[in-house]
Amino acid sequence: MSRPFEHHVTDSPDAPVLPVRKRGLELVHDPLLNKGTGFPDSERDALGLRGLVPPQVVSIDDQASRIMENFHRQYSDLDRYSYLETLHDRNETLYYRVLLSHINELTPVIYTPVVGQACSQFAHIYQRARGMYFGAAEIAHFDSMVHNWPEDEVEIVVVTDGSRILGLGDLGANGMGIPIGKLSLYVVGAGFHPPRTLPVMLDVGTGNRALRDDPLYLGRRAERLTGPAYDEVVDAFVRAVHARWPHALIQFEDFSNDQAFRLLARYRDQVLCFNDDIQGTGAVTLAGILSALRITGQKLAEQRVVFLGAGSAARGIADTIVAGMMAEGGLSLEAARRQIWTLDSQGLVTLDRFDSLSEHKRPFAQDSAPIADLLDVIRTIKPTVLIGVCGQAGSFSEAAIREMHRHCERPIVFPLSNPTSKAECTADQAYAWTDGAALFASGSPFDPITRGGRLLVPGQCNNMYIFPGVGQGAISCRAAKVTDSMFYAAACTLASLVGEDSLSVGRLYPDLTLIREISVQIAVAVCEIAFAEGLAGIKRPNDLESFIRARMFEPRYVPYEAV
Ligand SMILES: NC(=O)C1=CN([C@@H]2O[C@H](COP(=O)(O)OP(=O)(O)OC[C@H]3O[C@@H](n4cnc5c(N)ncnc54)[C@H](O)[C@@H]3O)[C@@H](O)[C@H]2O)C=CC1
Ligand SMILES: CC(=O)C(=O)O
Ligand SMILES: [Mg+2]
Numbered sequence: 001m002s003r004p005f006e007h008h009v010t011d012s013p014d015a016p017v018l019p020v021r022k023r024g025l026e027l028v029h030d031p032l033l034n035k036g037t038g039f040p041d042s043e044r045d046a047l048g049l050r051g052l053v054p055p056q057v058v059s060i061d062d063q064a065s066r067i068m069e070n071f072h073r074q075y076s077d078l079d080r081y082s083y084l085e086t087l088h089d090r091n092e093t094l095y096y097r098v099l100l101s102h103i104n105e106l107t108p109v110i111y112t113p114v115v116g117q118a119c120s121q122f123a124h125i126y127q128r129a130r131g132m133y134f135g136a137a138e139i140a141h142f143d144s145m146v147h148n149w150p151e152d153e154v155e156i157v158v159v160t161d162g163s164r165i166l167g168l169g170d171l172g173a174n175g176m177g178i179p180i181g182k183l184s185l186y187v188v189g190a191g192f193h194p195p196r197t198l199p200v201m202l203d204v205g206t207g208n209r210a211l212r213d214d215p216l217y218l219g220r221r222a223e224r225l226t227g228p229a230y231d232e233v234v235d236a237f238v239r240a241v242h243a244r245w246p247h248a249l250i251q252f253e254d255f256s257n258d259q260a261f262r263l264l265a266r267y268r269d270q271v272l273c274f275n276d277d278i279q280g281t282g283a284v285t286l287a288g289i290l291s292a293l294r295i296t297g298q299k300l301a302e303q304r305v306v307f308l309g310a311g312s313a314a315r316g317i318a319d320t321i322v323a324g325m326m327a328e329g330g331l332s333l334e335a336a337r338r339q340i341w342t343l344d345s346q347g348l349v350t351l352d353r354f355d356s357l358s359e360h361k362r363p364f365a366q367d368s369a370p371i372a373d374l375l376d377v378i379r380t381i382k383p384t385v386l387i388g389v390c391g392q393a394g395s396f397s398e399a400a401i402r403e404m405h406r407h408c409e410r411p412i413v414f415p416l417s418n419p420t421s422k423a424e425c426t427a428d429q430a431y432a433w434t435d436g437a438a439l440f441a442s443g444s445p446f447d448p449i450t451r452g453g454r455l456l457v458p459g460q461c462n463n464m465y466i467f468p469g470v471g472q473g474a475i476s477c478r479a480a481k482v483t484d485s486m487f488y489a490a491a492c493t494l495a496s497l498v499g500e501d502s503l504s505v506g507r508l509y510p511d512l513t514l515i516r517e518i519s520v521q522i523a524v525a526v527c528e529i530a531f532a533e534g535l536a537g538i539k540r541p542n543d544l545e546s547f548i549r550a551r552m553f554e555p556r557y558v559p560y561e562a563v
Contacts, residue, residue, distance in 0.1 A: 173219025303331020
C-alpha cells in the first residue's frame with residue numbers, strides 16, 4: 001500500500017540522509033518535508049523542484065529572519081497566532097527552528113495566554129486539519145479511524161474533551177488548540193520528532209450553548225455526553241490508540257474535574273498515561289516553592305499553604321507538596337495534610353461539609369469552623385504560601401495580599417490560573433502590595449519590573465517545564481506506566497536547575513531558553529525511576545543522558561536522497 005507521507009524521521013544523526021519518494025509540488029506541500037526556498041540546487045534537480053520555488057537558495061536562519069520580520073508586522077495576538085500556525089502547516093522544520101530560537105517571545109503566542117484566545121475563536125480562525133477528532137457519533141469507527149493517521153510511530157498523544165480549557169470553561173471542539181500547543185512544546189522542549197506527536201479532540205458535545213449556536217462551530221452540535229455514554233467514548237478511544245500505538249503516551253489535558261480524576265484512576269495502570277493538570281502542575285509548583293524556600297532559607301514542612309480553588313490543579317499540587325513534606329520534612333501524611341487549606345466557591349473546605357464534598361476535596365477538609373472568604377482565611381491561617389487555581393480573575397485582593405504580608409515577611413504568591421485574563425492577581429500587584437517582598441510566579445508570563453531600582457523577574461509556574469521531560473523519559477525507556485514518583489523526581493530536578501542568578505532577581509524558574517537541557521535532566525530522572533522500579537521496557541543504556549539526547553529532533557534541514 002502506498003503511504004501518503006514519507007517516513008520523516010532520521011534516527012541516525014551521523015548520517016542523516018532521508019530517502020524521499022515525493023516529487024515537485026507534492027513535496028513542497030508536505031509540511032513535514034518542505035524546505036521552501038531552502039531546497040539546495042542538488043535537491044531541486046533530483047526531486048523535480050526546478051522552477052517551483054524562487055531561484056535563491058536561502059539558509060534556514062535567513063528564512064527564520066523573514067518569518068520574524070513578518071511576525072512583527074502582524075497587528076493582533078490572534079494574527080500572530082494564525083501567522084505561526086500557517087507556518088506550522090507549511091514547513092514544520094522552519095516553524096520549530098523559529099520557535100526554538102525565539103522561545104521567550106513566541107511561547108506566549110502558541111501557548112498561554114494567546115492560545116486561550118485562539119481556542120475561543122478556533123472555529124473562526126480555522127485553516128487546515130491538524131490532529132484527529134474522535135466524535136461520539138463515530139465510536140464504531142475508532143478502531144479503523146486510527147489507521148487513517150499515516151504515522152506508525154506515534155509517541156505522544158495529547159487529548160482533551162474541551163470541557164475545561166484553561167480557565168475559560170467548556171469550549172467544546174474549539175479546545176483543539178490546547179493539544180496542538182502542548183505538542184509544539186513537546187517538540188520544542190524535549191525534541192520529540194513532529195510526526196510522532198498526535199493532537200486529539202474527543203468530541204463528546206459541549207455544554208456551551210453559544211458555541212452550539214455559532215454557525216461556524218466545527219464540533220458536534222449536541223449537549224455534552226455524561227455517564228456511561230461518555231465513558232464508552234473514552235474507553236473506545238484509549239483502546240483504539242493503544243492497539244495502534246502500544247508504546248504511545250497519552251496525556252489527558254484540560255478535562256473538567258468530574259472526569260479528570262476518574263479517568264486518571266481508571267487508566268493509569270492500564271496504559272502509559274498521565275493527567276497534566278493534576279500531576280504536571282503538582283510537580284512544577286513544588287519546584288517553584290522549593291526555589292522560593294532557597295531564598296527564605298525555610299523548610300517545606302514549616303509552610304502553611306492556602307489554595308484558592310480546589311479542583312484538579314489544587315489536588316495535584318497539594319498531593320505533591322504533601323509528598324515533599326513527608327520525604328524531606330519527615331511529616332506523616334496526616335500532619336502534612338493539616339498544613340494545607342483549600343477554598344472552593346463555597347469557602348473553606350471543612351470537615352462539616354464532608355458529606356457534600358467531591359471525593360477529590362475530602363482528604364484536605366480541615367477540622368475548622370466555616371470561613372467563607374479568602375481574606376478571613378488568611379487572617380485566621382496566616383499562610384506562607386498562597387496558590388490561586390480557581391480561574392477567577394483578580395480574586396487575590398489587595399486586602400488579602402497585604403494581610404498575608406503582615407504575618408509573613410516573604411509571602412509566596414502563585415496566581416496560577418490561565419490565561420492572563422484569569423490570573424488571580426498580576427505580578428505588579430503582588431509586588432506593589434508587598435513592597436517587592438512577594439516571591440511570585442504565575443501560570444501565564446508577566447514582564448519583569450523594576451521597583452525602587454531593583455529588578456524583579458516573575459517566574460512562570462506552568463506545567464510546560466515538566467511534561468516534555470517526563471514524556472521524553474517515559475518514552476525513551478519504554479516505561480510501562482508513569483508514576484507519581486516520576487513527577488516528584490521531575491519537580492526536584494527542575495528545582496535543582498534554578499541558578500543563583502535567577503534567584504537573585506526573584507525568578508523561581510529557569511529561563512525558558514534552557515528548556516531542552518531541563519527536559520533532558522528530567523527525562524534522565526524519570527528513566528532512573530523506571531529502571532529502579534522495574535518499569536522500564538529496555539535495558540539501561542550505559543550513558544543514559546547521551547541515549548536521550550540522541551533521540552531528540554533538531555530543527556535543521558536534513559539532506560534528501562531521491563528514491
Ligand atoms: N499554571 C499551570 O501550570 C496550570 C494552571 N491551571 C489553571 O488553574 C485553573 C483551575 O484549573 P483546574 O484546577 O483544572 O480547574 P477546576 O475546575 O478543577 O478547579 C477550579 C476550582 O476553583 C473553584 N472556584 C471557582 N470559583 C471560585 C471562587 N470564586 N472562589 C474560590 N474557588 C473557586 C472551584 O470550586 C474549583 O474547585 C485554570 O485557570 C487553569 O488554567 C491548571 C493547570 C495547570
Ligand atoms: C497550563 C495548563 O495546563 C492549564 O492552564 O490548564
Ligand atoms: Mg491544562
